[in-house]
Every structure is written in structure tokens, then in C-alpha cells.
Amino acid sequence: MVEAFEEGRYLYCVVDADATSETGEPFSMAGIDDETVSVVAENGIGAVVQSCESPYDTDDLELVRDWLLTHQEVVDAAGETFGTPLPFRFDTILKGDDDRVRTWLTDQRETLETHLADFAGHWEYRVGVAWDGELVREELESSDDELADLRDRIDEASEGTAFLLEKQYDSRIRDLRQARKESLTSRLRENLEPLVREIDVLDSHQNVLGEGSSDEVVQVAFLAHEEREADIGTVLDDIAAEPGIEVRFTGPWPPYSFAPELDA
Amino acid sequence: MRETGPTRSQSDLAEMLELLLDKGVVINADIAVTVGETELLGVKLRAAIASFETAAKYGLEFPEGTDMKRVEDAAGVEELAEEETVPVESGGGSSEANDDGENDEEAEEASEADEDAEKAEAKHDGD
Secondary structure, three states: OOOOOOOEEEEEEEEEOOOOOOOOOOOOEEOHHHOEEEEEEEOOEEEEEEEEOOOOOOOOHHHHHHHHHHHHHHHHHHHHHHOOOEEEOOOEEEEOOHHHHHHHHHHOHHHHHHHHHHHOOEEEEEEEEEEOHHHHHHHHHHHOHHHHHHHHHHHHOOHHHHHHHHHHHHHHHHHHHHHHHHHHHHHHHHHHHHHOOEEEEEOOOOOOOOOOOOOEEEEEEEEEEHHHHHHHHHHHHHHHOOOOEEEEEEEEEOOHHHOOEEOO | OOOOOOEOOHHHHHHHHHHHHHOOEEEOOOOEEEOOOOHHHHHHHHHHHHOOHHHHHOOOOOOOOOOHHHHHHHHHOOOOOOOOOOOOOOOOOOOHHHHHOOOHHHHHHHHHHHHHHHHHHHOOOOO
């Protein structure tokens, strides 16, 4: 649970501090609650931080959303200046002052250097594939023999039997649709894998507001080098070229989904 | 729609902000605190994200046992107040919001929300 501390440093991200901005100006911007964000560096590794006295918590959702946006803006700006950052989870705070941050950077030097080198030039990208449900249904209905057979039987059946056959029909459609989704997922994964370092197929969530679920049937997140963007775009274009398919390709993002856990 | 490069529009950002809550580097040690994991704050944060008008496009995941009513209440009273304008895709319907005396930015967002609603209606093809 939340604990109090005298002085703390809110952590946005860790960066390669040897990379400097073109202007040569020290990195500085307004952070959460307009606190000044600065880079505390040691041995070429920089922690992008601001001072804070307690974790950020509020009942004001407007404010919370501003904090999240600010967190993301700071990490983005740091990424533009220093290259791929190691982005921290929201509200991660080191107890202590700048010296404490330096001590931590020194303690963790090897681990952080390894991760920074590992992530250099790589970013997180996300892809969502949506299909036109009506179109998919029509395709399945026109190409599947079993459905055609069921349709014929339904047309000739009595009302009671027809009802049961309709159930079978719907179940068959569901199975076919699931199979179609799985093959789309496999295709996406197989075509992207040679171009990316890591890939995660995301669970399609239920919509929070109960306003119907997302029409995206497949969602993936992957870690890839920025130079692969065009090749990845080509793979996605191929998939998007199919009738009724829409592809949403977002990024480059800081590599949140692929960020490491640090044990100290 | 064909895309050759990745985009970063505001609606994409909604999906991103959710990641700040349960992804990203954590420090497993007494020298640090991370409160993003506490359920109470987590619920509030997710509700805050859900209140992006465009969040209707993305499912947001809640932990088991979350008081959904509370989340909906929290999310329902939110107004989007962003400086950036939302790029409205072509083919968006007419925006009646313009007649309500709202500013252009809100009207633009409203028209995208309308568009999303239309899309949802057009594709209410279940699972």
C-alpha cells in the first residue's frame, strides 16, 4: 500500500545520457503537476526524474488523465532526445534525493547498460486488424459446403426441426469465423516474425463501457527496429489489401510492453 | 484503408495510456514504490482512460471483481478536454453538434464519436 516518504524522485525513464540534444541544451521540461523534469546522470546513464513527496493519487479523473498524458509526453520527449528510453510504469518513485538516484544508477549500471544497448533503435509498435463481419459471413456462407447443406435442409424442414438446424448453422458459422481469425493471426505472426524482435498476440478485451466490443479481431504488439518500419508496412499492406480488412498500425512507442523488471 | 507507416493519433494514445498502468519498468525493491498497481488507483486510472471518447474503439481490461458501475459512472461524467484536435477520418457523417453552440474542437470529436457509433451499428455482428 502507499507509504509516505520525506523526499522522492518520480521516475519517467532511463536513457543513454551520452546522446545529447542537437541544441546542446540540458534536457528540461514541465512534468506532472508542473514540477521540473531533469536528467540525473551517472556514468553515461541518465534517469529522467522529477522530485515528489508522495505518490500521485487523486479522485479527480481529469487530473489523473493529465498525469498519464504528461508521463507519456515526458517519456516521448526523452526518447526524441536520447534515443529509445527504458520507460517506467506510471507512479514509480525512488525514495530519496538525486544522490540516491545516482547511487541506484551506479548499482544498476551493468543491467541498465545492457538493456539500453539491447533496446537501442527499437520501439514498440501495435497492430489491430478489423474485418467487416457481414462480408466475412457472406464469404463463409458462399464457400462452405456444410453451411449450404444446412441451409437447404432448413428450407425444407418443419418449424421445430428448422429451429434446431438454425442452431447448428450458427454454431458452424462461429467455428468457421474462429478458424478464419486464427489463420489471420498466424499469418500476421509468421509474416512479421522475421522483421521484429519480439511479438505478443494480445487478448481482445471486452469493452469497458459496454458499448459493443472492438471490431478488431486480432491485436498484436511487437518490438522492432525503426529501420524495419517500411518492411512491416508492406506486410501489413498485403493483409489490408483483402476485401473487408482494415489494419491499424501505430507507433513508434516507448517499449512499455517489453520493458524489463529490475530487482533493485 | 492502406497504411504504409505507423501512426500516432490521439485515439491511438488512449490505447497507449493503458500500458502505463501495468507495463513499463518496475523496481522490485524497498527503495522504490509503485502505486499504479493498487487496485483503487488502477480502477480510477482505467476509468480516466476509458473516458477518452475514442476509447469505445478499444476494450479496456479490468481486474476481476471491479465495480463496473463505479467505473461507468466515473467515465460517464468525463468531458474530453484536449488541445490536440482529433483527425476525423474521411466519410464521417455530418456533425449536428455544430448547432449546439459547442466549439469546433468539441464538434469534431463529437462527429468522430458519431462515426464510431455508426460503425458500431453497421458492424454489430457480435463476436
